[in-house]
Amino acid sequence: MILITVEATFAPNDLGNAIALFDEQANEVRMMDGCKHYALFRNVAGDGIAILQHWETIEAFDTYKASDIFAKLGQSLRPLMSAIPVTHVARVDNI
Numbered sequence: 258m259i260l261i262t263v264e265a266t267f268a269p270n271d272l273g274n275a276i277a278l279f280d281e282q283a284n285e286v287r288m289m290d291g292c293k294h295y296a297l298f299r300n301v302a303g304d305g306i307a308i309l310q311h312w313e314t315i316e317a318f319d320t321y322k323a324s325d326i327f328a329k330l331g332q333s334l335r336p337l338m339s340a341i342p343v344t345h346v347a348r349v350d351n352i
Contacts, residue, residue, distance in 0.1 A: 258293070258350065259312040264343045266305035271337040276306060278333050285326050286310075291317020304339075315348070 267275045279297050286295045294311035312318040321327055 258348070259310075259315050259318050260347045260349050261308075261310040261312065261318060262345045263308040263310075264300070264305060265308075265334070265338055266340040266342075267337050268339050269304060271339075272299075272304065272306075275334055275337050278330060279306065279308070282326050282330055286321065289317070289321055289324070289326075292321065315346075318346075 265275070276297065276299070283295055283297065286292055291313040292310070293313060294309065296309045298307045298309065299305075300307055310318070312321070
């Protein structure tokens with residue numbers, strides 16, 4: 258399984274819009290082949306979000322990254338970000 262975390266920071270005035278953009282596309286992502294989990298969290302500092310994703314394979318995650326959903330989200334979010342997002346990808350097995 259592939260575990261991905263993405264942390265993104267936004268200006269306080271843009272955080273609500275960013276969350277709304279993620280919410281709009283979250284169900285579409287969850288229905289994609291290979292997506293096991295896709296959840297959004299607000300960080301405790303209140304200036305950003307974290308996305309936790311589980312994918313069956315790296316190929317499934319790559320398909321998501323090449324999708325129109327991902328492209329539209331990126332086009333909408335990039336202008337709102339106050340820093341480059343931090344992404345961690347790990348290959349893991351259930352215990």
